[in-house]
Amino acid sequence: MFDLVLCNARVLGNEDADTVAVKGGRIVYVGPEVKFASTRAVDLHGLTLMPGFIDSHTHILNLGLSMNRLDLSQETTREDALEKTRKYASKSNAKVVVGYGWDETLWGEKDYITHKELDFTEKPIMLYRKDMHMAVLNTSAMKLSGISREAGVFSEESMRDVQWLSKPDDAEITAALKSAGFRAASEGITTVRDILEYRTMEFLMKIGFPVRVFGALYDREYARQNLTKERWWGIKAFLDGSIGSRSAAHEGWAPDNLKFSSEALRNHLEMFWKAGMPVAMHAIGEMAVNQAVQALADQKGPMRNSIEHFELVEPETLEKVGDSTILSSQPNFLQWSGKGGLYENALGKGWFGRDNPFRVILDSGKHLAFGSDTMPIGPNYGIGLAVNSPHHYQKITLQEAVSAYTEGGAFLLGRECCLGRVKEGYFADLVIQGEKYGKDTKGIRLEKPVATMREGILTFGTWDSIGSRS
Numbered sequence: 001m002f003d004l005v006l007c008n009a010r011v012l013g014n015e016d017a018d019t020v021a022v023k024g025g026r027i028v029y030v031g032p033e034v035k036f037a038s039t040r041a042v043d044l045h046g047l048t049l050m051p052g053f054i055d056s057h058t059h060i061l062n063l064g065l066s067m068n069r070l071d072l073s074q075e076t077t078r079e080d081a082l083e084k085t086r087k088y089a090s091k092s093n094a095k096v097v098v099g100y101g102w103d104e105t106l107w108g109e110k111d112y113i114t115h116k117e118l119d120f121t122e123k124p125i126m127l128y129r130k131d132m133h134m135a136v137l138n139t140s141a142m143k144l145s146g147i148s149r150e151a152g153v154f155s156e157e158s159m160r161d162v163q164w165l166s167k168p169d170d171a172e173i174t175a176a177l178k179s180a181g182f183r184a185a186s187e188g189i190t191t192v193r194d195i196l197e198y199r200t201m202e203f204l205m206k207i208g209f210p211v212r213v214f215g216a217l218y219d220r221e222y223a224r225q226n227l228t229k230e231r232w233w234g235i236k237a238f239l240d241g242s243i244g245s246r247s248a249a250h251e252g253w254a255p256d257n258l259k260f261s262s263e264a265l266r267n268h269l270e271m272f273w274k275a276g277m278p279v280a281m282h283a284i285g286e287m288a289v290n291q292a293v294q295a296l297a298d299q300k301g302p303m304r305n306s307i308e309h310f311e312l313v314e315p316e317t318l319e320k321v322g323d324s325t326i327l328s329s330q331p332n333f334l335q336w337s338g339k340g341g342l343y344e345n346a347l348g349k350g351w352f353g354r355d356n357p358f359r360v361i362l363d364s365g366k367h368l369a370f371g372s373d374t375m376p377i378g379p380n381y382g383i384g385l386a387v388n389s390p391h392h393y394q395k396i397t398l399q400e401a402v403s404a405y406t407e408g409g410a411f412l413l414g415r416e417c418c419l420g421r422v423k424e425g426y427f428a429d430l431v432i433q434g435e436k437y438g439k440d441t442k443g444i445r446l447e448k449p450v451a452t453m454r455e456g457i458l459t460f461g462t463w464d465s466i467g468s469r470s
């Protein structure tokens with residue numbers, strides 16, 4: 001007797017199968033229709049069934065906080081963002097009004113928000129830029145922090161010095177994680193590798209989060225004795241900043257954008273490797289990317305380190321990427337890759353269409369894992385950008401993009417035994433997409449999933465809503 005049988009499914013990438021059976025949270029059958037006895041049988045009427053997404057780079061707590069606090073990611077003009085901030089601030093009782101997600105480049109502008117635009121109130125205001133590498137504080141917030149910066153703009157280390165202003169209390173953390181968990185499941189995500197603080201993991205363990213989480217702890221918080229293998233994947237280290245905040249290690253930008261000398265990086269990494277912890281190295285500019293690749297070049301053995309973002313990549317650097325290195329990239333970053341977009345404006349013509357070279361990475365046979373960096377969360381959005389990219393350095397097929405968002409992530413986590421595929425013996429982490437999923441991706445943004453399940457149990461959607469489809 002099976003727990004669940006899904007029939008009449010279009011199993012993505014497996015044309016011979018239309019039926020999947022689940023028992024004890026695992027997939028026990030994938031193939032043509034057979035009559036099975038089961039507790040529940042669901043006719044998918046041709047809907048697409050695929051492995052649950054593995055988002056290899058998330059910030060779950062920030063996602064939830066942005067949902068529950070002030071979210072500026074959907075505002076299409078500067079004035080809209082400021083208006084929303086004014087309205088929100090007038091009603092807010094918070095000690096500090098905290099907002100997320102503003103991005104001047106998506107408003108077709110080059111100037112960051114400044115403290116003056118936020119000085120309409122005595123309440124302290126702190127607004128994080130979308131990349132979370134920069135925040136703007138109004139005068140009251142600067143006074144409260146005891147630090148002031150020109151135009152109220154804080155980036156990288158200076159931002160970290162004032163980050164305590166936005167620190168959530170316990171109730172806020174719990175509520176934020178609940179919001180974020182629901183949102184992630186609704187996007188078809190069943191597993192994430194989250195970049196987080198130790199405290200956040202403690203909350204995640206307490207609240208029964210709907211998505212399987214593997215943690216990457218910020219290096220500054222590293223405390224070896226506390227990291228258990230089941231929950232923690234490894235460590236996150238920063239080699240540079242971001243393109244939007246002009247803090248990436250890019251030729252011609254500030255030399256101190258590169259955080260480590262090669263020797264200091266080596267020592268830093270050795271400390272974690274000796275403790276058996278792989279490292280996720282944030283590297284965006286070509287100099288940081290090159291440094292990360294060099295640092296990993298002679299790493300052998302089972303440990304799977306990753307390079308996060310891997311945006312500006314010289315061909316000779318790519319050649320040196322070793323077999324146990326995973327390139328952990330964000331297809332949704334292509335939102336900045338078009339004509340007149342952030343990449344072109346910030347980097348000039350030389351890199352146009354050459355950033356985030358997914359096609360070249362795959363053609364060179366390197367390991368690629370996709371993640372969203374929660375900008376925004378939602379794999380289908382990034383997949384849509386990668387499969388529709390006008391640039392041949394970037395454009396990949398739907399199957400390749402889905403594979404980077406499923407099998408690629410499983411490999412990164414060392415869980416290719418049991419996650420990321422619709423295959424017998426694997427966990428029944430599955431997504432049900434619309435019937436037309438990916439059939440015509442030309443210019444189409446792939447729709448949100450109909451249902452998501454983890455180990456055969458729905459984390460998003462209802463059986464009724466699927467069964468009642470005609």
Ligand SMILES: [Zn+2]
Nearest residue numbers: 057059195373
């Ligand atoms: Zn990130």
